[in-house]
Each structure stands twice: as structure tokens, then as C-alpha cells.
Amino acid sequence: MIKDRLGKIKTNSQSTNAGDALGTLQSSFSGFPSSVAIDKVSVTPIDISFTVISTDSLGMASFMN
Numbered sequence: 001m002i003k004d005r006l007g008k009i010k011t012n013s014q015s016t017n018a019g020d021a022l023g024t025l026q027s028s029f030s031g032f033p034s035s036v037a038i039d040k041v042s043v044t045p046i047d048i049s050f051t052v053i054s055t056d057s058l059g060m061a062s063f064m065n
Helices: 002-014 018-029 057-064
Strands: 036-043 048-054
Touching: 018 036, 036 057, 048 057
Parallel strands: none
Antiparallel strands: 036 048
């Protein structure tokens, strides 16, 4: 799942349209377990990073798989 997310994020970094990039980011994050939430997102022209938080270890394990 992480490879999938990183692949989608890489696609975003290659996009020249911010609207397209945000749409792809939104679709990447929509598959998260309900106990996992995005805490911070940073988008630059060459990098996208994000931090997630989870209310329980099962949710984080599910996110990592």
C-alpha cells in the first residue's frame, strides 16, 4: 500500500497543474483506514511529504500494509 501511495504521490510531483495534483493526492488519501488521519501535508515543486496519526495500532498496521 505504501508503494501505491508513493507512486501516486510521485505522479503528483510530475504534474504541472496544481488542481490535478491535489485531486490525485485526495484519491491517494481516501483509502486510509478510519482510525488513520493526515496530520500534516507539505507540497513543494520537488517534494510531497505527509504525516499521519492513528488512534490505534491496528489502524496504523492496516495503513502500513
